[in-house]
Amino acid sequence: MPTPTDPQREHPSTYFVQDRSNEEEMRRLQIQDQMITSDMGGVLPEQDNPASFHRVLDVACGVGYWLIELAKAYPTMTLLIGVDVSASMVEYAREQAKAEGVSERVEFHTMDALRMLEFPNNYFDLANERVASSFLRTWDWPKFLQELLRVTRPDGTIRLTEVESVPECNSAALSRLFELMAQAFYQSGHTFTPDSSNQIDEIVRLTRQAGLRQIQTRPYIREYRGGTPEGQHFAEDMQMVFRTIAPFVRKWVHVSEDYDVIYQQAVNDMHQPDFVGTGRIHTIWGIK
Numbered sequence: 001m002p003t004p005t006d007p008q009r010e011h012p013s014t015y016f017v018q019d020r021s022n023e024e025e026m027r028r029l030q031i032q033d034q035m036i037t038s039d040m041g042g043v044l045p046e047q048d049n050p051a052s053f054h055r056v057l058d059v060a061c062g063v064g065y066w067l068i069e070l071a072k073a074y075p076t077m078t079l080l081i082g083v084d085v086s087a088s089m090v091e092y093a094r095e096q097a098k099a100e101g102v103s104e105r106v107e108f109h110t111m112d113a114l115r116m117l118e119f120p121n122n123y124f125d126l127a128n129e130r131v132a133s134s135f136l137r138t139w140d141w142p143k144f145l146q147e148l149l150r151v152t153r154p155d156g157t158i159r160l161t162e163v164e165s166v167p168e169c170n171s172a173a174l175s176r177l178f179e180l181m182a183q184a185f186y187q188s189g190h191t192f193t194p195d196s197s198n199q200i201d202e203i204v205r206l207t208r209q210a211g212l213r214q215i216q217t218r219p220y221i222r223e224y225r226g227g228t229p230e231g232q233h234f235a236e237d238m239q240m241v242f243r244t245i246a247p248f249v250r251k252w253v254h255v256s257e258d259y260d261v262i263y264q265q266a267v268n269d270m271h272q273p274d275f276v277g278t279g280r281i282h283t284i285w286g287i288k
Helices: 023-040 065-073 087-099 138-151 172-187 199-210 229-244 246-252 259-270
Strands: 055-059 079-084 106-110 124-130 152-163 213-225 276-287
Touching: 023 065, 023 087, 023 213, 023 229, 023 276, 055 065, 065 079, 065 087, 065 106, 079 087, 087 106, 124 138, 138 152, 138 199, 152 199, 172 229, 172 246, 172 259, 199 213, 199 276, 213 229, 229 246, 229 259, 229 276
Parallel strands: 055 079, 055 124, 079 106, 124 152
Antiparallel strands: 152 276, 213 276
16 A cells, blocks of 8 residues: 655644644543543444454544554554544654554554545545544535545445534533534534534435445443543543634634633533533444
């Protein structure tokens, strides 16, 4: 297989955090990846025979956590490649792979999935993506799915993990931040409805339209309570995301001057022992 050539200049990004060297966002992505994997019960919990995948592609891999964990869980996987539009994240992921002792099988490359995946046709056994709505607009999905299909071998698997809707919680301040984020994602074209309530249904429809067969979905619902390890991770994730997402939100929706006050109240609420939040994600997968 030809080795992808990392571009000298990065392409413009549609990711909601524009500062690609933002170290806090890299830390947040690692927390988010760990939370999603934990909430789902593993790296490939819905697959009957994960060891049958020998070549794996992870698109928009971020800091590489999922792919590195996959390599550690399944030594029989011979080639695992992650791609991301951010050179900073790719470099960070390479360092993590080396630290975890899997760099001989795990590669990371800078690549823009909205343009082209620089791999041969019919090459991968599994093409994976998690939380693509953070950078895909609704009109990007058809071409994106066609690229995944192109690089996946016949009878190979395409797997998508997406947030079903904005989390629910008993904090009025945090709920307000979720509302603002949902509005910004809708106004910028990242979600199909203002509250992202039918996001999964639309993605399933598009995968069927793209030609995937034997499409299946699996929901995961997780509760986050104040004073628990899960609740702490949730609070850390939300505390960082609503700092880094603030410029994106202000670009797309009217934000009152008391955003910082609401933010501080939300942070305080999440650290209270009676805090409860509920998150929902779905995995969608099908066969080429």
